[in-house]
Amino acid sequence: MNKQPDTASDSSAPFDHNIHQNVTRKVSVAVIGAGTAGQNAFRQAKKFLEDVIIINDGFWTTTCIAVGCMPSKLLIAAADRAHDTNHSAEFGVHATARIDGKQVMERVRAERDHFASYIEKQVDSWPEDSKIAGRAYINKQGLIEVNDELIKADKIIVATGSSTFIPDGWEDKLGDTMLTSDAVFELADLPKSMAVIGAGAIGLELAQAFTRLGVKVTVFNRAKRVAGLQDEDINNKAIDCLSRELTMHLGSKITDVGQRSDENSDKSINKNSTVAFIDYEDSAGEVQQWQGDYVLVATGRRNNIEALGVENLGVELDEKNRPQQLDKKTGKIGDLDVYIVGDANANIPLLHVASDEGFSAGSMVCDNKKDAYIRPPATPFSIVFSSPQIVNVGMSLPEIQEDPTLEHVIGKVSFDNQGRSRVMGVNCGLLHIYGCKKTDRILGASMVGPDAEYIGHILAMAITNDLSIKDMLDTPFYHPTILEGLRTALHDVQDLMEIPYQSLDIHQNNS
């Protein structure tokens, strides 16, 4: 736990280094948090500066590898194998998967540990005196308290990540029947049943994976929305595709959660014979109850900043603990010598963003910026690894609609009958591309459908590199691919444009 503010040495002046205290170290740069953002920041700063330290509480192998991106994708990989085995009858291939739950979970952990070992090796190679294992707190004097140390740093990079948000009281009420993404990958075996609360990225990915592995999963979400989709048509299509295999109570209101003893419960899962329950009102307002082995709480994540003491450095936080005056390119806060990067700044809590921001902040703290490379803020881009995948790129539809100068058109393609998607039996989906009428450029896109991760990458590349729709349509699309669906949507955008397609005329006039 964080230490409390040192009231004995209270000071109203932020970052006041003149206050006499028993400083144990003075360094140029302190990085707090050794996840992806912090490790990148440390490595980059260390290239140019000797006296850089990194302080971390908990494991040093990053959230992404230990409990995030990688174990979740490993579970999905096993689930997809099972799903394909069990759903090949339409191809005339009949099989039933025999799922060994213990082996599934063991592989998830073994492969996760394999990835973790590379990070461990890297951290091991850093000088011992530059690493401190412990929870940091920034005191009223702007000094870092950690273990028995009091550290004065000229520049501080905060990379403390985020944690699962659990609604008040649920942890106590659910006890051992509650899971979060931190605990779920430690399950020794697959349970029989599970509720997943939250239909965001974490909830959807894990709910579908466990369903495909034979667990009876029920998803609860308070909004009639999945993955936070903001384009109604795409949201409705995603609900349509996903609900073909997932039981989802969208628009439901949870009124209570808890655990109770049940003699019929599976003792191999729960030695105390307890089961979890959820009292809820369904979307029609009917009072209902769910009962099962576990409740996986996936109700969002919050940045780890509330009790860190960044206010003592002069950082202002809003009511949601988001730092004000954040330079999204570098993580720098106003003109302070403070950088807040990765999930800690609550801007875009995704791995590639944490990685880039950490690298940029690590470059910024070096005096010799000649060798520094500040990465431009990435085009917004997210993928939910459900089947079908859900992707958002660039500006969202509400953002575009808010700006009347962005005269937009929406190019569409359905994947329900798209050639290759149908061949592969993955034909459920919809892509919307938001194009700007005047500039022939893509403003953004939202999609649910097969191969969405690749379509998303192509669209992100087009937006980042300012490619026109015409540039994209002049690029070959191989036949038969799912990506041909992207071309159909681009053609649809073009047909709605005020700029006529001129490729042939231009070439002829110039020759």
Ligand SMILES: Cc1cc2nc3c(=O)[nH]c(=O)nc-3n(C[C@H](O)[C@H](O)[C@H](O)COP(=O)(O)OP(=O)(O)OC[C@H]3O[C@@H](n4cnc5c(N)ncnc54)[C@H](O)[C@@H]3O)c2cc1C
């Ligand atoms: C289940 C799950 C699946 C995900 N899947 C994806 C995905 O597929 N793709 C994707 O892009 N993103 C995914 N994410 C998000 C991604 O994992 C995060 O955006 C990313 O890991 C954040 O990195 P970070 O460096 O900001 O924080 P972290 O890696 O969390 O590092 C923060 C570190 O700071 C430490 N710390 C906190 N407070 C203190 C303190 N006071 N003193 C010292 N140390 C402290 C923490 O213990 C931790 O070690 C997923 C997340 C989860 C939970």
Ligand SMILES: NC(=O)c1ccc[n+]([C@@H]2O[C@H](COP(=O)([O-])OP(=O)(O)OC[C@H]3O[C@@H](n4cnc5c(N)ncnc54)[C@H](O)[C@@H]3O)[C@@H](O)[C@H]2O)c1
């Ligand atoms: N593939 C990926 O890139 C990936 C995968 C997993 C996680 N992540 C990252 O992790 C972050 C956190 O993911 P998340 O899914 O936990 O959060 P989220 O904010 O995306 O989704 C939380 C969901 O829980 C619902 N919810 C909240 N409180 C509720 C309640 N009391 N009852 C019912 N529903 C409730 C919300 O309506 C929302 O739909 C994401 O924003 C993303 O940045 C990314």
